[in-house]
Amino acid sequence: MIAIVMRKELATTLRDGRLLVLGLSLFVLFAGFFLFSSYQLQAQRLEKQRVGATAKEQWNSQSVKNPHAAAHYGIYVFKPDLPSAAIDPGLTPFTGQSLWLEPHKRNLTRFNPSADDVLANRFGQASSSFVLYALLPLLIVALSFNSVSQERERGTLRMLHSLGVAPRALLFGKLLGLLTAFWLVMSPAVLLAALTLAGQFELAIDDLLRLSLLLAGLLAYYTVFAALSIGASAYFRTSRNTLFCLLGFWMGSVFVAPRLGAAIGDVLAPNPSASQFWDAIKTDIAQGLPGDGSKQQRETAFEAQVLAQYGVASKEQLPVGFVSLNRQYNDVYSSKVHQLHFDRLRANFATQQQLAHLAGWLGPSLALRSLSMAIAGTDLAHQRDFEDAAEEYRRYFIDLTEDWDRERSHGTERSAKGAETDWRSVRDFAYTVPTVGFSLKASLLPLAVLGAWLGAALWLLAHSARRLAP
Amino acid sequence: MMAIVKVEWIRIRRNPLNAAILLIFAVLMGLSAVWSGLRASEIRAAAAAPQIAASAANAAEMHDAPKADAHDGGDGAYAASNDRAPLQLPLLGGLVLNVSQADLVGTSIKVSSRSRHTDGRNSDQLFNPLSYEFGLLDFASVFALLTPLVVIALSYGLVQEERESGVWRLVCTQTARPWQLVLCSLGWRLLLVALVACASSLLAFLLDSGSALSALAYWCLISLSYVLFWFSLAGLFLLLPISSGAAAIGLLGSWLILTFGVPAALHWAADQTRPKPSRMAAIIEIRRLQELSNQQRQNLLADWFKAHPELLGDTPLAKLPREVAGLPAALQLDSQIRPLMLQFETHRAEQFGFMQRWSWTSPALAVALMADRLSGLDAPRHASFVAAVNDFEDRWRAYFVPSIMARAAWNEAQQAALPQFDFDQSFDVAELNGLIGLQALSAASMLAVLLALRRRFSQF
Numbered sequence: 014m015i016a017i018v019m020r021k022e023l024a025t026t027l028r029d030g031r032l033l034v035l036g037l038s039l040f041v042l043f044a045g046f047f048l049f050s051s052y053q054l055q056a057q058r059l060e061k062q063r064v065g066a067t068a069k070e071q072w073n074s075q076s077v078k079n080p081h082a083a084a085h086y087g088i089y090v091f092k093p094d095l096p097s098a099a100i101d102p103g104l105t106p107f108t109g110q111s112l113w114l115e116p117h118k119r120n121l122t123r124f125n126p127s128a129d130d131v132l133a134n135r136f137g138q139a140s141s142s143f144v145l146y147a148l149l150p151l152l153i154v155a156l157s158f159n160s161v162s163q164e165r166e167r168g169t170l171r172m173l174h175s176l177g178v179a180p181r182a183l184l185f186g187k188l189l190g191l192l193t194a195f196w197l198v199m200s201p202a203v204l205l206a207a208l209t210l211a212g213q214f215e216l217a218i219d220d221l222l223r224l225s226l227l228l229a230g231l232l233a234y235y236t237v238f239a240a241l242s243i244g245a246s247a248y249f250r251t252s253r254n255t256l257f258c259l260l261g262f263w264m265g266s267v268f269v270a271p272r273l274g275a276a277i278g279d280v281l282a283p284n285p286s287a288s289q290f291w292d293a294i295k296t297d298i299a300q301g302l303p304g305d306g307s308k309q310q311r312e313t314a315f316e317a318q319v320l321a322q323y324g325v326a327s328k329e330q331l332p333v334g335f336v337s338l339n340r341q342y343n344d345v346y347s348s349k350v351h352q353l354h355f356d357r358l359r360a361n362f363a364t365q366q367q368l369a370h371l372a373g374w375l376g377p378s379l380a381l382r383s384l385s386m387a388i389a390g391t392d393l394a395h396q397r398d399f400e401d402a403a404e405e406y407r408r409y410f411i412d413l414t415e416d417w418d419r420e421r422s423h424g425t426e427r428s429a430k431g432a433e434t435d436w437r438s439v440r441d442f443a444y445t446v447p448t449v450g451f452s453l454k455a456s457l458l459p460l461a462v463l464g465a466w467l468g469a470a471l472w473l474l475a476h477s478a479r480r481l482a483p
Numbered sequence: 484m485m486a487i488v489k490v491e492w493i494r495i496r497r498n499p500l501n502a503a504i505l506l507i508f509a510v511l512m513g514l515s516a517v518w519s520g521l522r523a524s525e526i527r528a529a530a531a532a533p534q535i536a537a538s539a540a541n542a543a544e545m546h547d548a549p550k551a552d553a554h555d556g557g558d559g560a561y562a563a564s565n566d567r568a569p570l571q572l573p574l575l576g577g578l579v580l581n582v583s584q585a586d587l588v589g590t591s592i593k594v595s596s597r598s599r600h601t602d603g604r605n606s607d608q609l610f611n612p613l614s615y616e617f618g619l620l621d622f623a624s625v626f627a628l629l630t631p632l633v634v635i636a637l638s639y640g641l642v643q644e645e646r647e648s649g650v651w652r653l654v655c656t657q658t659a660r661p662w663q664l665v666l667c668s669l670g671w672r673l674l675l676v677a678l679v680a681c682a683s684s685l686l687a688f689l690l691d692s693g694s695a696l697s698a699l700a701y702w703c704l705i706s707l708s709y710v711l712f713w714f715s716l717a718g719l720f721l722l723l724p725i726s727s728g729a730a731a732i733g734l735l736g737s738w739l740i741l742t743f744g745v746p747a748a749l750h751w752a753a754d755q756t757r758p759k760p761s762r763m764a765a766i767i768e769i770r771r772l773q774e775l776s777n778q779q780r781q782n783l784l785a786d787w788f789k790a791h792p793e794l795l796g797d798t799p800l801a802k803l804p805r806e807v808a809g810l811p812a813a814l815q816l817d818s819q820i821r822p823l824m825l826q827f828e829t830h831r832a833e834q835f836g837f838m839q840r841w842s843w844t845s846p847a848l849a850v851a852l853m854a855d856r857l858s859g860l861d862a863p864r865h866a867s868f869v870a871a872v873n874d875f876e877d878r879w880r881a882y883f884v885p886s887i888m889a890r891a892a893w894n895e896a897q898q899a900a901l902p903q904f905d906f907d908q909s910f911d912v913a914e915l916n917g918l919i920g921l922q923a924l925s926a927a928s929m930l931a932v933l934l935a936l937r938r939r940f941s942q943f
Contacts, residue, residue, distance in 0.1 A: 131750070131831060366613055
């Protein structure tokens with residue numbers, strides 16, 4: 014019976030003028046946004062690669078100078094983007110494009126694209142992900158808000174009831190028919206996305222897995238909207254009331270819940286200001302973390318330790334450069350303090366993200382957006398992973414320059430020099446985006462919320478079926 | 484006529500759906516008002532509090548910093564030159580409309596004798612990018628997004644449903660001017676929505692400790708124009724011989740196009756007119772200049788003292804402290820980097836101007852730009868602020884550099900005569916009037932079309 018209803022619903026939906034008009038409009042919109050963002054992503058990737066290579070070459074071709082002076086020239090690194098970022102750019106407009114690695118301090122990424130834009134995505138990103146999470150659910154609502162109520166208004170529901178069609182079979186058949194029609198109409202968009210990505214990027218197995226997971230997430234998301242639409246249509250007596258309630262739900266889910274969630278996170282777990290953040294780091298380095306002593310005390314103890322280690326009476330007698338040794342010692346402590354504060358800051362960001370899901374009861378869009386960003390590699394977790402890898406690289410090349418400085422000078426003199434062969438020996442920064450398993454681990458909460466919404470929507474549909482009266 | 488007005492009020496009042504819609508609207512606008520108002524007060528309090536004047540540079544970076552006993556009197560000119568509290572962009576009376584922009588755009592810049600451009604700690608703000616991706620409860624954004632949806636919910640299908648049920652035919656036989664009923668109905672709804680909008684705006688402004696009455700007045704004007712535009716558009720859709728469901732979808736489509744599509748298209752067009760400069764290209768150029776500056780360091784130092792021989796004294800160039808020896812090169816480097824960084828401000832200001840000229844095509848865009856202007860965070864004003872900071876930085880350095888290069892002692896008299904920073908705090912009234920004028924014209928045009936076609940309501 015479900016299969017019969019499904020086939021009938023599929024035929025009806027495909028013949029519906031709304032599907033043609035709205036489906037075509039959304040396909041054009043999606044295609045436009047997607048082609049533009051994939052072109053932009055490709056251009057951005059190429060620019061990052063080119064600029065990264067140029068920046069490294071600039072490092073390599075530095076003139077003869079003190080190794081520490083060379084270290085201060087620094088190296089710029091850029092976060093690579095996955096092909097799936099063409100579908101969901103996620104946090105990219107709001108995170109810095111570049112990260113400068115230099116001695117003594119850890120930097121935050123700088124120059125987020127939104128700060129250079131007037132509108133700064135105030136009404137949402139004009140991207141293919143907006144079409145996917147905001148507009149396509151609206152299409153589903155438009156196609157199905159009167160799927161049962163119209164039958165009631167026309168009198169055909171009474172006829173179906175008299176023929177012995179079980180309400181559950183009717184509603185679930187309509188659900189499957191609607192989803193099948195929807196995906197049939199969306200399949201050109203899916204094909205376009207797959208062909209474009211395959212043509213512009215070299216897709217690895219991990220990329221294909223990510224895209225499949227994204228598709229599965231979207232299927233669950235649209236099933237929630239479809240089930241709720243049909244259930245509401247069965248529940249309410251008139252199409253007008255059904256449409257009104259569904260549009261209210263759509264608005265709440267897509268526009269209100271994310272903003273409310275972000276505000277909840279902001280209020281319950283506020284971030285420090287920039288000046289507070291940097292000042293706290295400066296204070297902890299100068300005064301020391303609990304039990305470590307002040308900088309002066311630490312340096313005094315270190316000097317004594319070094320003199321004892323080399324068996325000399327003064328710094329000037331050391332066979333290695335003390336300035337570099339001391340500097341490296343201070344830098345290790347500085348890195349430790351920076352790590353502590355950066356970890357605290359990013360833990361707070363993660364807490365805000367968890368708190369944001371308190372608004373998830375308004376709709377599944379918040380969960381889908383979090384999941385989508387994680388799969389596309391454009392979420393907080395991926396950003397943190399990149400920054401940690403960059404920090405490891407920073408310590409590597411700073412330590413290398415300090416080794417050269419220390420080994421090529423004596424006592425308190427600062428005569429060490431480095432040349433192009435030294436600079437070129439520093440390996441390139443090679444960062445690999447974590448696998449899809451990392452994304453899934455970072456998305457446990459949104460997965461749970463989306464799953465809960467799917468379960469709730471299907472239960473509500475079953476409940477509406479029980480209450481269905483012609 | 485008065486009877487019609489009274490009856491329409493009774494109809495609105497007796498429909499529980501209308502009350503529910505307005506209540507939800509009021510609650511959401513109220514939440515946004517409270518969040519925005521309190522956040523704005525917080526931002527103002529932080530800006531007014533004594534700022535951390537000292538450089539953010541930590542002790543590990545200061546391994547080559549001048550030692551206290553290297554200068555007469557302890558605190559030398561160099562230390563004093565780095566001891567200026569960050570310069571603040573004065574926030575205007577409408578900050579409550581747009582609080583999250585304050586973090587994104589950056590309102591605080593630290594100047595010193597060193598270049599500020601390569602160290603993000605001098606000007607960058609700290610925020611969670613996820614909050615911005617989800618969007619916060621900025622009052623103007625919430626108002627711009629929600630109001631059309633409320634208008635649609637209150638007014639779609641007003642005539643179509645009655646047409647479908649046959650009631651409209653009856654109405655048309657009872658009155659020669661059925662359009663009066665429609666306009667009255669829309670009028671009441673407009674009044675109620677405007678009341679909620681104005682009340683929540685008042686709440687937001689009251690909660691903001693630094694709000695201004697003039698900003699509130701301008702804001703109320705543009706929000707009324709915005710509400711009028713959408714009700715006029717809803718009225719035009721009532722004329723269409725389509726079902727109520729189709730009318731709702733059509734209005735939603737209009738909302739999507741005007742709120743999302745048009746601003747995105749304008750943004751694209753602005754970029755085509757004048758492409759955005761590349762930050763990454765700027766980074767490469769800055770690094771090239773840094774390396775060049777490093778190679779020219781000694782020559783630049785020698786040249787500087789050739790021009791100012793009286794400040795060198797008996798100290799050989801090679802024995803000068805690091806902060807002195809590197810200063811001429813640092814100043815030249817900064818003079819080359821500054822235009823590279825300023826181009827981004829200029830571009831943003833031009834983009835703002837372009838979008839403002841075309842804001843009549845998207846009422847939501849006009850509301851967002853108005854909020855920027857009223858809060859003082861608009862791109863042109865920010866560009867002016869950065870230009871003023873640059874100018875102050877030049878005066879600051881002109882004041883300090885001779886003393887630093889001469890390794891002179893720093894005294895209280897010099898400290899008392901420090902250059903002062905001043906930046907114009909007022910609204911750009913002409914621009915505000917221009918924005919409101921465009922939006923009012925847009926709303927009035929829509930209303931004029933509706934009034935011109937009002938007799939078509941008689942068709943059934």
